Amino acid sequence: MKQVIKQHYEAGDDRRRQIASAARKLIAEKGFEGLRTREIADAVGINVATMHYHVPNKEALIVLIAESLGEELEADRAAMRRDGPPLELFEAELENYGQRLQKRPETMKVFSELMQRAGRDETIRRIMTPFADQWHNRFTEIFEQGIKTGDFRPGLNPVAAASITMGAAIHHRHKPKQEFAALKSELVNAFRKH
Amino acid sequence: MKQVIKQHYEAGDDRRRQIASAARKLIAEKGFEGLRTREIADAVGINVATMHYHVPNKEALIVLIAESLGEELEADRAAMRRDGPPLELFEAELENYGQRLQKRPETMKVFSELMQRAGRDETIRRIMTPFADQWHNRFTEIFEQGIKTGDFRPGLNPVAAASITMGAAIHHRHKPKQEFAALKSELVNAFRKH
Amino acid sequence: MKQVIKQHYEAGDDRRRQIASAARKLIAEKGFEGLRTREIADAVGINVATMHYHVPNKEALIVLIAESLGEELEADRAAMRRDGPPLELFEAELENYGQRLQKRPETMKVFSELMQRAGRDETIRRIMTPFADQWHNRFTEIFEQGIKTGDFRPGLNPVAAASITMGAAIHHRHKPKQEFAALKSELVNAFRKH
Amino acid sequence: MKQVIKQHYEAGDDRRRQIASAARKLIAEKGFEGLRTREIADAVGINVATMHYHVPNKEALIVLIAESLGEELEADRAAMRRDGPPLELFEAELENYGQRLQKRPETMKVFSELMQRAGRDETIRRIMTPFADQWHNRFTEIFEQGIKTGDFRPGLNPVAAASITMGAAIHHRHKPKQEFAALKSELVNAFRKH
DNA sequence: AATGAATGAGAGTTCATTCAT
DNA sequence: AATGAATGAACTCTCATTCAT
Numbered sequence: 001m002k003q004v005i006k007q008h009y010e011a012g013d014d015r016r017r018q019i020a021s022a023a024r025k026l027i028a029e030k031g032f033e034g035l036r037t038r039e040i041a042d043a044v045g046i047n048v049a050t051m052h053y054h055v056p057n058k059e060a061l062i063v064l065i066a067e068s069l070g071e072e073l074e075a076d077r078a079a080m081r082r083d084g085p086p087l088e089l090f091e092a093e094l095e096n097y098g099q100r101l102q103k104r105p106e107t108m109k110v111f112s113e114l115m116q117r118a119g120r121d122e123t124i125r126r127i128m129t130p131f132a133d134q135w136h137n138r139f140t141e142i143f144e145q146g147i148k149t150g151d152f153r154p155g156l157n158p159v160a161a162a163s164i165t166m167g168a169a170i171h172h173r174h175k176p177k178q179e180f181a182a183l184k185s186e187l188v189n190a191f192r193k194h
Numbered sequence: 195m196k197q198v199i200k201q202h203y204e205a206g207d208d209r210r211r212q213i214a215s216a217a218r219k220l221i222a223e224k225g226f227e228g229l230r231t232r233e234i235a236d237a238v239g240i241n242v243a244t245m246h247y248h249v250p251n252k253e254a255l256i257v258l259i260a261e262s263l264g265e266e267l268e269a270d271r272a273a274m275r276r277d278g279p280p281l282e283l284f285e286a287e288l289e290n291y292g293q294r295l296q297k298r299p300e301t302m303k304v305f306s307e308l309m310q311r312a313g314r315d316e317t318i319r320r321i322m323t324p325f326a327d328q329w330h331n332r333f334t335e336i337f338e339q340g341i342k343t344g345d346f347r348p349g350l351n352p353v354a355a356a357s358i359t360m361g362a363a364i365h366h367r368h369k370p371k372q373e374f375a376a377l378k379s380e381l382v383n384a385f386r387k388h
Numbered sequence: 389m390k391q392v393i394k395q396h397y398e399a400g401d402d403r404r405r406q407i408a409s410a411a412r413k414l415i416a417e418k419g420f421e422g423l424r425t426r427e428i429a430d431a432v433g434i435n436v437a438t439m440h441y442h443v444p445n446k447e448a449l450i451v452l453i454a455e456s457l458g459e460e461l462e463a464d465r466a467a468m469r470r471d472g473p474p475l476e477l478f479e480a481e482l483e484n485y486g487q488r489l490q491k492r493p494e495t496m497k498v499f500s501e502l503m504q505r506a507g508r509d510e511t512i513r514r515i516m517t518p519f520a521d522q523w524h525n526r527f528t529e530i531f532e533q534g535i536k537t538g539d540f541r542p543g544l545n546p547v548a549a550a551s552i553t554m555g556a557a558i559h560h561r562h563k564p565k566q567e568f569a570a571l572k573s574e575l576v577n578a579f580r581k582h
Numbered sequence: 583m584k585q586v587i588k589q590h591y592e593a594g595d596d597r598r599r600q601i602a603s604a605a606r607k608l609i610a611e612k613g614f615e616g617l618r619t620r621e622i623a624d625a626v627g628i629n630v631a632t633m634h635y636h637v638p639n640k641e642a643l644i645v646l647i648a649e650s651l652g653e654e655l656e657a658d659r660a661a662m663r664r665d666g667p668p669l670e671l672f673e674a675e676l677e678n679y680g681q682r683l684q685k686r687p688e689t690m691k692v693f694s695e696l697m698q699r700a701g702r703d704e705t706i707r708r709i710m711t712p713f714a715d716q717w718h719n720r721f722t723e724i725f726e727q728g729i730k731t732g733d734f735r736p737g738l739n740p741v742a743a744a745s746i747t748m749g750a751a752i753h754h755r756h757k758p759k760q761e762f763a764a765l766k767s768e769l770v771n772a773f774r775k776h
Numbered sequence: 777a778a779t780g781a782a783t784g785a786g787a788g789t790t791c792a793t794t795c796a797t
Numbered sequence: 798a799a800t801g802a803a804t805g806a807a808c809t810c811t812c813a814t815t816c817a818t
Contacts, residue, residue: 172361185354186350187358231813231814241779250814420615435784437784437812445809446810497701574738578772630793634793638793
């Protein structure tokens with residue numbers, strides 16, 4: 001079903017991927033509360049019943065979306081370089097985030113909607129927290145190493161610094177791109193050794 | 195209908211205040227997407243139709259909520275001291291925020307729900323941005339003065355620093371209270387002159 | 389809507405009565421499995437949402453129907469004479485049933501549909517069994533007294549006889565009326581003293 | 583698809599038999615109204631589409647079920663002894679019914695569901711009435727002969743007596759087994775010569 | 777200012793059935 | 798003979814809003 005000749009047929013997981021993608025687009029536009037099964041189906045170009053064939057109900061849909069987002073973030077993470085001076089790694093991490101913001105703004109909007117909902121929805125929380133945690137851990141790690149190498153201030157609290165960084169990054173999500181450079185260099189100054 | 199005696203107290207704007215208050219409680223519990231006119235009316239102890247007499251539709255309700263929140267934030271702001279060494283003002287500002295988080299967590303939840311929605315809803319954005327801006331300006335101002343007095347690093351970008359501070363504060367909203375102290379001192383270290 | 393002065397408003401329980409009545413008619417026609425909320429609403433001449441205002445969901449609707457039927461059967465029972473020779477009472481009971489079958493065939497159809505469903509549905513069982521039991525007890529009682537008075541065979545098992553009578557009566561529900569007389573006299577012969 | 587070896591066994595009518603059997607089991611559990619094509623297919627271990635290949639639609643399915651039930655009842659009937667004193671035949675007939683009730687309660691539940699539906703559904707009525715009639719005729723016949731031999735009361739109405747017997751039997755379907763003996767002997771006493 | 781009742785529009789979900797392979 | 802995927806039609810239920818009083 002997946003091979004060359006017959007590929008005009010969107011079978012199995014492809015449909016689920018299409019659905020996830022359409023749903024994400026809609027969430028980015030109208031938020032979680034504006035998400036309608038019918039609209040997703042329309043966007044994919046299938047019947048609502050067909051949609052329910054692939055994704056049985058709204059809860060499963062949300063899980064699918066969260067997973068789909070998770071995979072993407074994971075792929076991004078896997079692609080990051082992990083060696084070099086901590087300060088550079090820190091900047092690279094921010095740079096990467098900034099680019100994601102520009103190239104796929106949808107991703108961050110959906111991420112933020114899911115995190116918002118995670119506060120109330122156990123299922124989503126279970127799927128999403130690992131991703132938030134991984135990100136946080138990554139920064140913590142960088143700070144810890146950087147303190148040793150002397151890249152970052154001695155006495156810096158790596159956990160708190162990681163939180164500040166993430167907060168700044170997320171809070172910046174809606175802002176114009178130009179400001180991001182200023183934010184980045186200010187974060188660097190905030191933590192590096194003077 | 196039940197307490198005959200009090201009935202004349204609760205006319206006009208009092209009702210609107212009750213409605214706003216009930217709505218805020220519900221938003222804090224279930225988020226915007228879980229807000230139901232009927233539940234608000236029930237919480238106030240009136241009929242849905244009566245509710246619509248006071249607040250004609252959901253848009254007006256949202257405006258009411260935003261205004262109510264705005265008034266509260268404004269009152270908070272007005273109560274803040276505005277003189278003294280910038281570093282102290284900065285700490286006082288954060289301290290005040292931390293206490294608000296503990297005493298009225300509902301307020302911050304609603305604020306965050308409204309800001310989320312502001313991204314999509316023009317009306318809300320118009321009401322909310324001033325409040326976010328005022329807060330941002332306040333920090334910017336403190337940083338500007340602090341740079342002059344030597345409390346904060348020379349070369350500090352006041353605007354970026356204000357953004358980082360706000361991001362950190364908002365991002366911390368759900369976290370346990372104990373961590374807040376660490377965050378606060380880390381923020382101070384991030385910006386003050388070493 | 390029907391009468392002259394103020395009664396044109398079908399308020400409160402009247403609506404529930406109308407709904408119960410329409411639902412019973414529909415069950416008699418198409419059985420339980422063919423019962424549709426929309427059709428009931430249409431039959432009453434109201435919107436589906438209005439129907440749900442009065443009867444929140446299908447389970448409540450079924451309870452309403454069962455109760456409505458129960459009330460009717462109860463009224464019937466209350467109207468029956470309870471004194472006189474047991475044999476006469478027995479015949480009167482059957483006669484009354486036969487007339488109900490002719491005048492309100494719907495009632496018995498609905499009763500039988502409800503009893504069928506009672507086998508699977510706990511809620512219905514709880515409402516309906518009392519009525520079946522009362523009827524059964526009534527016959528048992530008549531037989532017990534009749535044995536003493538010598539109207540019925542000595543050695544007759546009153547409980548088994550009651551079951552036979554009810555089985556015969558219910559089983560006859562769809563049959564042509566004329567046959568009922570034969571059935572009745574055969575039942576009398578089956579149990580009376582020879 | 584999974585057990586390659588057996589695949590050629592289960593062609594044609596075997597499939598139909600499997601489907602009928604699965605459907606009957608499901609009807610016994612959840613009633614007619616709870617019968618779902620998908621569940622039948624699942625129970626048989628085939629795809630819904632495959633099911634529709636063998637049994638084109640729900641009407642055909644019901645016919646199939648009725649026929650399958652009919653065959654079973656017919657086999658039962660054929661196995662019954664048809665000679666001996668009428669009173670004994672009568673008791674044997676009841677005894678056989680009682681045993682069927684215990685050994686294959688499913689059969690009687692399905693029979694009763696089908697008879698209920700026969701009241702509304704012409705197709706089912708056409709298939710089922712013969713079976714009900716045959717049973718009824720069998721009792722009538724036994725009574726007619728028994729009157730001649732003196733086993734049963736002179737003046738007994740064979741048709742009405744047959745109806746009473748069947749009503750009692752069917753009505754007893756859900757009741758505990760122990761009571762059946764009492765019912766049986768009471769029926770015997772009701773019709774035999776004293 | 778308040779209410780019970782009503783409503784239209786739509787939401788998610790289910791189901792028998794069909795299509796392409 | 799069998800399948801995965803697709804579909805239209807329907808169903809129950811919900812919700813913001815309105816109407817008559």
